[in-house]
Amino acid sequence: METRRDQFLEGMSRAACTVSVVTTDGAAGRAGVTVSAMASVSADAPGPCLLVCVHEKSAAAAAIAANGIFCVNVLGAGQSHVSDTFAGRIKTLDGDKFAPFDWGVMETGAPALDHALTVFDCRLKQVVEMGTHKVFFGDVVAVRNGATELPLIHVNRHYGAPAPLSL
Amino acid sequence: METRRDQFLEGMSRAACTVSVVTTDGAAGRAGVTVSAMASVSADAPGPCLLVCVHEKSAAAAAIAANGIFCVNVLGAGQSHVSDTFAGRIKTLDGDKFAPFDWGVMETGAPALDHALTVFDCRLKQVVEMGTHKVFFGDVVAVRNGATELPLIHVNRHYGAPAPLSL
Numbered sequence: 001m002e003t004r005r006d007q008f009l010e011g012m013s014r015a016a017c018t019v020s021v022v023t024t025d026g027a028a029g030r031a032g033v034t035v036s037a038m039a040s041v042s043a044d045a046p047g048p049c050l051l052v053c054v055h056e057k058s059a060a061a062a063a064i065a066a067n068g069i070f071c072v073n074v075l076g077a078g079q080s081h082v083s084d085t086f087a088g089r090i091k092t093l094d095g096d097k098f099a100p101f102d103w104g105v106m107e108t109g110a111p112a113l114d115h116a117l118t119v120f121d122c123r124l125k126q127v128v129e130m131g132t133h134k135v136f137f138g139d140v141v142a143v144r145n146g147a148t149e150l151p152l153i154h155v156n157r158h159y160g161a162p163a164p165l166s167l
Numbered sequence: 168m169e170t171r172r173d174q175f176l177e178g179m180s181r182a183a184c185t186v187s188v189v190t191t192d193g194a195a196g197r198a199g200v201t202v203s204a205m206a207s208v209s210a211d212a213p214g215p216c217l218l219v220c221v222h223e224k225s226a227a228a229a230a231i232a233a234n235g236i237f238c239v240n241v242l243g244a245g246q247s248h249v250s251d252t253f254a255g256r257i258k259t260l261d262g263d264k265f266a267p268f269d270w271g272v273m274e275t276g277a278p279a280l281d282h283a284l285t286v287f288d289c290r291l292k293q294v295v296e297m298g299t300h301k302v303f304f305g306d307v308v309a310v311r312n313g314a315t316e317l318p319l320i321h322v323n324r325h326y327g328a329p330a331p332l333s334l
Contacts, residue, residue: 018184137295
């Protein structure tokens with residue numbers, strides 16, 4: 001028998017989402033995790049704001065809360081290996097998920113992925129704990145839009161990329 | 168000169184999002200609005216939970232807050248006209264956005280769109296006000312997964328649908 005949880009997960013798998021790697025650094029250490037729940041909240045006063053949902057048991061959730069800063073690195077269609085690495089599906093030699101890729105920093109000091117589709121550099125504004133996840137609201141203090149390309153998306157439990165509507 | 172707001176909106180336009188129509192009904196009346204910021208929050212205890220971000224000035228935001236219930240109707244790739252209607256881009260004859268489409272109800276009484284890709288029927292759990300938007304957290308009390316098809320997505324200020332990655 002299909003439970004409401006099963007139905008919910010099936011329903012959410014049908015809704016396409018952009019894939020991002022959320023990173024942080026600071027006194028609590030460097031950490032990063034792949035997330036599919038990222039949303040724009042507000043563009044206007046007091047300033048741009050977004051949210052990301054991170055599993056409460058991930059090392060990244062604790063580090064973001066402690067460091068008070070994070071970067072949302074939105075991945076391009078060619079970066080599924082970055083997603084798989086930060087989701088733990090691709091193992092790195094010494095367990096350092098950051099090592100295979102190139103990073104810089106913007107304003108907050110959180111790692112900004114070179115060649116990300118877009119990077120939103122954020123200061124943590126509010127945390128809402130809800131079930132298994134923490135919802136981090138961030139004030140966006142800097143944005144870096146990379147080369148124009150298509151985003152990596154996840155839908156029906158597979159990676160994909162957007163295509164024009166064929167009506 | 169490009170402001171941080173411009174950069175933020177450009178960055179968010181690159182991140183593909185699924186398009187949903189959020190509806191409500193009850194003592195405060197029936198209302199609905201197209202949203203692009205919808206995210207899964209938690210599948211597990213105390214039960215499935217999601218969030219949607221709605222502009223605070225929309226009639227739907229006030230009605231959802233007052234009625235305490237809402238449905239998230241995730242649109243399929245063939246339903247851009249539903250999105251345009253509830254976004255106010257297609258005008259309806261008497262201003263009734265619901266009239267051109269067929270609706271039912273599930274548990275809460277909020278309008279559930281026939282032939283939606285997926286419908287999440289929710290009881291309002293918490294509201295977070297952030298800048299211009301209200302973030303509504305909902306306990307998902309019922310789910311209806313329709314025929315399997317692709318979701319309608321919005322990216323780079325255009326509608327689209329997902330396609331497999333061509334690597």
